[in-house]
Amino acid sequence: MTFMKPEQFRSWAERAQPGEDVVYAEGVRPGDAIGATVRGLHDAGLVAMTSKRVDGRLRFIAQRLPDPRPSQLRARVCEVPRRGQFQLGANDGAMTTRAVLRILQQAAARGLPCPTNEELAKRIGLNGKEAASYRVRRLVQLGKISVEEPSPLERRVVTILASGKQTQRAML
Template sequence: MLLMRGEDLMGWAERARPGDTIAYARDHITPSLAAQTRPMIDAGIIIPLFTRDRGEGVYLAKRGEGRIARVKRRQAQVRNDGRFRRKPRRSIEGVLLRILRHAASHNRPCPTNRELARACNLSDDKSASYRMRCLVKAGYIAVEDHSPFGRRVITILTGKYAGMKTAEAALPMMP
């Protein structure tokens, strides 16, 4: 049985002094509460304790010496479902985003999927197309124009390059 939610426990930790103790759950802890308390435990804000009271398990939190600011900064990156946001700069999508930003800032046309696949060491142009769809779904870019005879026009939606577009250009004709 839950006595407190993760947000309530954080509020208590902000007001409590080091050494103060509070019961936040009885009998068992839900996975969502465990995910919410893990950053506080890692930062040393709370120290988890367990005791038994009349045959029931009681989960206690003892206020540690950790600073609240570390957890609040980390919680800003947490999605609503509790998973940590994947940073695009540390992935293939991040490399693609850098290439697109460079093209937009220098008023160049958007690279084709084959060119993107070659630049990112992907297996084929379908892999690059999938990664581009991931960037669109994540809200980093928008595809303005995608005609069969010309290159697509990409608009950057985030960062200091927000609003910049790649140049329009025709695809080279095949012999």
């Protein structure tokens, strides 16, 4: 039996384009650690799981899906009641920051207004708007984005420095 490490799988899921797939385990069934990681990303709507029999062995395959739209995230939250608490792992800070960047890139590419800190926190599952604010400030420090705050009554305008695209100016 061969298994992919959970860290390797998370790394693949972060950089994979929609439609790409990977064999994360071969054998009778996936290991507990990799199985839990894949199920978590499947529940989040980021990967689809399947299996295929090859030479008498099962290959467990994950395919990267497009990022879920906000309406899909809201629908999924309504379907599944929250049980227990979720704690981020040690390396998930960088993953969360990349998730914020991805949301901001999508808003800029589509010409949408920048999401508020509260909206970012809800979409990613952060504890509150302060955590989202920290991630945005971190992206500025990393040189990924620049932020313009026109007035207290308007949403901020974010420029993605790699592409030069900006979120649309809008009222709060």
